[in-house]
Amino acid sequence: MNKYLFKIVLIGDGAVGKTSIRRRYMGEGFRSDFLATMGADFAYLKTEIDEDFVDWQIWDLAGQPAFRNVMKAYFKGSMGCLAIYDVTQPRSLDSLDSWIEEARLHSQSSTEIPAVIVGNKTDLRAEVPNSIKTIDGFVKSKALKADFIETSAKTGENIENAFLKLARAIIQKRE
Ligand code: G3D
Ligand code: MG
Numbered sequence: 001m002n003k004y005l006f007k008i009v010l011i012g013d014g015a016v017g018k019t020s021i022r023r024r025y026m027g028e029g030f031r032s033d034f035l036a037t038m039g040a041d042f043a044y045l046k047t048e049i050d051e052d053f054v055d056w057q058i059w060d061l062a063g064q065p066a067f068r069n070v071m072k073a074y075f076k077g078s079m080g081c082l083a084i085y086d087v088t089q090p091r092s093l094d095s096l097d098s099w100i101e102e103a104r105l106h107s108q109s110s111t112e113i114p115a116v117i118v119g120n121k122t123d124l125r126a127e128v129p130n131s132i133k134t135i136d137g138f139v140k141s142k143a144l145k146a147d148f149i150e151t152s153a154k155t156g157e158n159i160e161n162a163f164l165k166l167a168r169a170i171i172q173k174r175e
Contacts, residue, residue, distance in 0.1 A: 006170055007057040007077055011099040012084035013092045017120040020153035021084065022060050025163055040074055049167045056163070075106035080114040080170045082162060087119045087150065093138070114169035115146040118162050123152040145169075 010018040019041070026045050033042050041060040048054065059074060081103055085092040100115065107113050117135060135148045147165045151158040 001052055003053040003055075004167075004171065005055045005057065006079050006167065007059065008080045008082065008166060008170075009059045009075060009078045009103065010061070010082050010084060011096075011103060012082075012118075013086075013089075013095045013099075016084045016086040016089070016092050017151075017153045018060055018082075018084050019062075021082070021118070021120060021151065021159060021162070022058055024153045024156055024159045026058070039070060047163075049164060050171075052171070054167055071102055072106045075103055076108060078103070078107050078109075078113060080116075080166050082118050082166060083115050083146070084118045084120055086121050087125045088121055093119075093134075096138075111173075112145060114166065114173050116162055116166045116169065117146050117148045119148070119150040120153060122150045122157060123154045 010022060012018055022041075022043060026043060039062045041062055043056075043058045043060065045056045045058065046053070047056065059078070061074060083096050083100055083103075085096055096117065103113060103115070117139065119135070139146050139148065147169060149158055149162050149165055151162055153159060
């Protein structure tokens with residue numbers, strides 16, 4: 001068994017469900033500290049994934065980042081991100097563009113950080129406005145090495161799988 005510590009960041013527009021996804025994944029077993037100066041939440045959780053110990057440090061922005069230096073600190077040393085949009089708000093998918101650019105700019109990693117694109121709030125969607133094809137096109141046009149998954153923080157659908165995908169992507173990159 002290996003032991004990993006992953007600092008990851010949650011990115012995406014306000015109200016897409018970043019905090020809800022984090023809370024749903026973490027259940028009761030986490031510690032959380034609000035870093036008021038940064039407008040960010042920092043939470044910590046121990047898990048086991050694929051027979052490895054994975055300790056998560058999950059960073060969650062509160063509100064909209066006002067300052068560049070906040071973004072810099074937020075992304076510094078991050079090893080992966082969940083890029084979250086709301087499937088009922090196509091505009092929040094368009095925004096992922098600039099969010100991913102921020103991550104690229106500030107992560108100070110020489111290579112791209114692994115990302116999983118998360119379409120949240122599937123419970124609210126009657127039909128499929130953003131087909132997998134659309135996401136595929138988005139990912140390819142940005143030359144991203146990103147996986148894609150749809151979730152509902154409300155029902156819990158795929159929440160664990162989103163983190164699982166990200167953990168595997170991070171581990172794969174290290175190897
Ligand atoms: P944010 O952290 O990205 O800003 P939040 O988003 O987690 O605060 O969620 C914003 C609102 O969306 C919240 O509603 C929350 O309950 C709701 N929400 C988050 N995920 C889902 C989901 O999967 N399904 C549904 N139906 N709602 C979701 P309120 O009303 O509390 O502001
Ligand atoms: Mg939030």
